[in-house]
Amino acid sequence: MTTDQLRPDPVPVPGLGPDGPDAADAGPNALPVPVPSRPAVGEGWFFLSEALRTFRLTGAVAPSGADLVNALVVPATSRPDRPISVLEVGAGTGAVTRRLVRVLRPGDRLHVVESNPRFVQRLLADPELVRRGPELGLRVSECRVQDLPEARAAEAAGRPGAGGDDPAGGGGSGCEAPGCGQAGAAAGRYDVIVSGLPFTNFEPVAVQRVLDLYLRLLVPGGELTYFAYLGTSAARLLTSRPRRGAQHRAVVRLLRQFEKEYGLGSRTAWRNVPPARAHLLRTPGGHRARAAGRIPPAGGPDEAAR
Known part of the structure; x- marks a missing residue:
């Protein structure tokens, strides 16, 4: 959940740990989850220390709570009956990531993007991510979302978000690689994007660029969630x-x-x-029926019916 995702000119970071399931095609900034693990302790204090150290880049003072996490992972729990591909942008210490690895199924794919190196190390050591990472094809990339190889390819190709002029046509993922019918990530596209970026900390042109990129990275009918804190307009006016x-x-x-x-x-x-x-959005196209108001009310079950 860091504004660092939009900082210019990131320094490429070498892969950490042993080769993971996507090591061959994950790109220079992809970090496979290593074997060693340790329990996550003091997450709130760790997050706060990072927020105080780099406040303008972190955009929050605490990890997302359970109600917000539940809302953000809805598209991964109310899903088609096939493997899906999920991209999480701005993972922070992994509050949403851990929920995703609990609700995703073997054969699904999860790609986590976080540009704060201290948060990345925390994610790489998380025992739940280490345990379930191999069956989810988990990738952890330390970079800005727009510097992912698939993001650069999408922007270079000028692909629309989805719809009738999509080069794939219809509701497909546009992928011709082996196995791509099972998950959109094989084509560099995703069924679900969960964004933790605090957009109101950014310049409008940067926000527009990221939103356009999300549309390009989603398959037709793919779904996006993001959130905004309440009361920020009044706070900005006063401070x-x-x-x-x-x-x-x-x-x-x-x-x-x-x-x-x-x-x-x-x-x-x-x-x-x-x-x-939390906001739930969907790109045009695909075969999933429109369902306004699908985000469950607060206080509901932790996981929506699959």
């Missing part, structure tokens, strides 16, 4: 200079337009710190 306040309002308008075009519903996680609203 920020006029330029920052104007930037914040411009980003909010951009997001509202994006949600108007692609949104399925939203849910407010009042018990999160701070309270936040």
